[in-house]
Amino acid sequence: MKAIQTLALTKNFGTFEAVRDVNLSVNQGEIFGLLGPNGAGKSTLVKMLVGLVNPSAGSARVFGLSFRELAARRHIGYLPELFRFPPWLTADEVISYHQRLLKVPVDAEERAQLLEKVGLKGREGDRVRSFSKGLQQRLGLAVAMVGRPELIFLDEPTSALDPIGRHEVSQILGDLRESGVTIFLNSHLLSDVEKLSDAVALIDRGGILYQGSLDEAIYGSARGYRVHLGKLTEEAARTLLAAFPGSVIQWGKGADPAVLSATLMREILPRLVSSCVSVGAEVYEVVPDHSSLEDWFLARVGKDGR
Amino acid sequence: MGTVARYSLKETLRKRLLVAAGGLTGLFLLLFFLFLKWVGLPANVPGATYIAGLTYLDLGLFAAYVMIALFAVLIFVASISGEIDDGTLLAIVPRPIRRFEIILGKWTGLSLITLVYASLLFWGVVVIDQAQFGGVAGGFANLLAAYGDFLLEGLLVGTVTLLGSVLAATMTNGIVVSSAVLIAFLGGALQQLGALTNPAPAFSVIGWVTSLLIPTDALYRRALYQILGNHVYPGAVELFGPFGAVHPPGEGMVFYALVYTAGMLMLAIWRFGVKDL
Numbered sequence: 001m002k003a004i005q006t007l008a009l010t011k012n013f014g015t016f017e018a019v020r021d022v023n024l025s026v027n028q029g030e031i032f033g034l035l036g037p038n039g040a041g042k043s044t045l046v047k048m049l050v051g052l053v054n055p056s057a058g059s060a061r062v063f064g065l066s067f068r069e070l071a072a073r074r075h076i077g078y079l080p081e082l083f084r085f086p087p088w089l090t091a092d093e094v095i096s097y098h099q100r101l102l103k104v105p106v107d108a109e110e111r112a113q114l115l116e117k118v119g120l121k122g123r124e125g126d127r128v129r130s131f132s133k134g135l136q137q138r139l140g141l142a143v144a145m146v147g148r149p150e151l152i153f154l155d156e157p158t159s160a161l162d163p164i165g166r167h168e169v170s171q172i173l174g175d176l177r178e179s180g181v182t183i184f185l186n187s188h189l190l191s192d193v194e195k196l197s198d199a200v201a202l203i204d205r206g207g208i209l210y211q212g213s214l215d216e217a218i219y220g221s222a223r224g225y226r227v228h229l230g231k232l233t234e235e236a237a238r239t240l241l242a243a244f245p246g247s248v249i250q251w252g253k254g255a256d257p258a259v260l261s262a263t264l265m266r267e268i269l270p271r272l273v274s275s276c277v278s279v280g281a282e283v284y285e286v287v288p289d290h291s292s293l294e295d296w297f298l299a300r301v302g303k304d305g306r
Numbered sequence: 307m308g309t310v311a312r313y314s315l316k317e318t319l320r321k322r323l324l325v326a327a328g329g330l331t332g333l334f335l336l337l338f339f340l341f342l343k344w345v346g347l348p349a350n351v352p353g354a355t356y357i358a359g360l361t362y363l364d365l366g367l368f369a370a371y372v373m374i375a376l377f378a379v380l381i382f383v384a385s386i387s388g389e390i391d392d393g394t395l396l397a398i399v400p401r402p403i404r405r406f407e408i409i410l411g412k413w414t415g416l417s418l419i420t421l422v423y424a425s426l427l428f429w430g431v432v433v434i435d436q437a438q439f440g441g442v443a444g445g446f447a448n449l450l451a452a453y454g455d456f457l458l459e460g461l462l463v464g465t466v467t468l469l470g471s472v473l474a475a476t477m478t479n480g481i482v483v484s485s486a487v488l489i490a491f492l493g494g495a496l497q498q499l500g501a502l503t504n505p506a507p508a509f510s511v512i513g514w515v516t517s518l519l520i521p522t523d524a525l526y527r528r529a530l531y532q533i534l535g536n537h538v539y540p541g542a543v544e545l546f547g548p549f550g551a552v553h554p555p556g557e558g559m560v561f562y563a564l565v566y567t568a569g570m571l572m573l574a575i576w577r578f579g580v581k582d583l
Contacts, residue, residue: 047582047583050399050400052400052582053582053583054580054582070402070403070404073402074402076400078396078397078400080393080397083393083394083396083397084392084394085394086313086317086394088316088321097309097313098397098401101309101401101402101403102401102402140397143397
C-alpha cells in the first residue's frame with residue numbers, strides 16, 4: 001500500500017490552473033521531495049493533501065483511505081510553511097492542544113520528549129509570543145510529530161533555521177525515516193532535498209515534470225567524469241579513445257598524470273576504469289564533473305525559474 | 307468541538323481585550339452608580355422619582371445595548387479571518403476534526419463570554435437603577451423577558467460577525483457589522499419618531515426593512531417595551547422618543563431573530579466547509 005496515491009488531482013482558482021492532473025505515488029517509509037519554482041503549485045498540492053484546499057477534480061488516498069476521511073488525517077502530521085501558533089499559549093500547551101485535537105492521550109512525557117527532540121527543552125513554559133521564527137519552526141516540527149504520525153508533510157521546514165537547526169532537523173528526519181515514517185518534503189533548499197530524499201517529484205506550472213528516484217534524477221543522464229591516469233602510454237591512450245568515443249585526453253606536464261575526460265552514463269563508469277587498468281594505466285582518481293540536484297533542477301525548469 | 311471551544315475561552319481569558327472590556331464595563335457601571343447616587347431630583351413634582359428612574363434605566367439600557375453589540379463584534383471579528391491571516395488555522399484544520407466543529411467550537415466559546423458580558427451589563431444597569439429608584443422596571447417576568455432579548459442581541463451580533471469573519475477580511479467585517487447595527491438602530495429610531503409625530507407608513511417600512519437586515523434594534527425595542535410597556539406610568543413607553551418603544555416588535559421578531567441567528571451560523575459552517583485556506 002502506498003503512503004500517498006493521487007489520481008488526476010487538479011485545482012483551479014478561477015481560470016488559473018494551480019495544479020493540473022497530478023498523479024503522484026509515494027512509498028511508505030521514504031522521504032519524498034517535492035521540487036518546483038515559485039508558483040509551481042507545490043504548496044497548493046500539499047494543502048490539498050492535508051485538507052486545507054478543496055480539489056477541483058481528482059482524488060487522493062493516504063494509506064489507502066480517501067484523504068477526505070478523518071481516519072486518513074489520523075495518520076498525518078503537518079508543518080505549514082507560513083504559520084503561527086497562538087502567541088498566548090506556552091510551547092507545552094500548544095502540543096497539548098494538538099494532542100487533544102488528535103484525540104490521543106494528553107501525555108506529558110510525549111510532550112517533553114518532542115520538545116527535547118526539537119531543541120526546546122527548558123522552554124516548555126514559555127509563551128509562543130517570546131519565540132523567534134526559528135524557534136516557532138522547531139515547535140511546528142514537534143507539533144507535526146504529535147501522536148506518532150505515519151506520514152508527515154513538511155512545507156519548507158528549515159527556511160527559518162540557522163545551520164545548527166538545519167543540521168538537527170536533518171537528523172530528526174533521518175531518525176523518522178529509520179522508524180518507518182514517510183516524509184513528504186517541500187523545500188526550496190535543494191541541498192536539503194538532495195541530502196535527505198529517496199525520491200523526488202518536479203512540478204512546474206501545476207503539472208508534474210518528473211517523478212522518480214533521486215539517483216535517477218541526478219544520474220539518469222550522462223554526465224562528465226575526469227579520470228586521472230599515471231603511466232599512460234600513447235598506444236594505451238589510442239585504445240581508450242577508440243573504446244570511448246568522444247573522450248579526450250589531456251597530457252600532464254612531466255610526471256603529472258594525464259586526465260581522460262569522458263561523458264557517459266554512470267553504469268559505464270566501472271567499464272571505463274577497468275579499461276584504463278587493462279591497458280596498463282594507473283588510476284589515481286575519478287572525479288565527477290559538478291552535477292547535483294540543483295543542476296538537474298535548473299536544466300529541467302530553466303534558470304529563470306520557467 | 308469541545309477542545310476548540312475550551313481554547314477559545316482560554317484565549318479570551320488570556321487576551322487583554324477581556325481585561326480591557328471588563329475594566330471599562332466596571333468603570334461604566336461605577337459611573338452609572340455614582341451618577342444616579344448624586345443626580346438631583348426636582349422637588350415636589352409628583353412621580354419625579356418614577357420618571358427619573360425610568361429615564362436613567364432607559365439611558366443605561368441603551369448604553370448596554372451599544373456596548374454588548376460592540377463587544378460581540380470585537381470578540382468575534384478576527385475569530386476566523388485573523389487565524390487564517392496569521393496561519394494559526396493551518397495547523398488545526400488538518401487534524402482529524404470536521405470543519406463545522408471548529409466553527410461551532412469558536413461560536414460556543416465566544417458566545418459564552420458574550421452572554422456573561424451581556425448578563426453583567428444588563429443586570430448591572432437594572433440593579434443599580436432599581437436600588438436607587440425602587441422597582442420601576444416592572445415585574446420580574448418582564449425583566450427576564452427583556453434579559454432574554456439582550457442575550458439574543460449579543461448572540462445575534464456575534465454570530466453575524468462570525469459569518470463575516472469567514473467571508474471577509476477582519477477590518478471589513480468589523481466595519482460592515484458595526485455599520486449594520488447602527489443602521490438598524492437609526493431605522494428603529496425613525497420608526498419610533500414616525501409613530502409619535504408622523505403617521506406616514508414610510509417610517510414603519512424603514513424600521514421593518516432595517517430590522518429584517520439585522521434585528522438587533524428590534525430586540526432592544528422589545529426589551530424596552532417589556533420593561534416600560536406595562537408600567538404604572540402610562541406615558542412611560544412614549545417618554546423616550548427615538549430611544550423608546552411605542553411600536554414594539556412582537557413575538558414574531560424574536561422568532562425571526564432566532565431563525566436569523568441559526569441561519570447565519572449554518573451559513574458560516576457551510577462557507578467555512580468549502581473555503582480554501
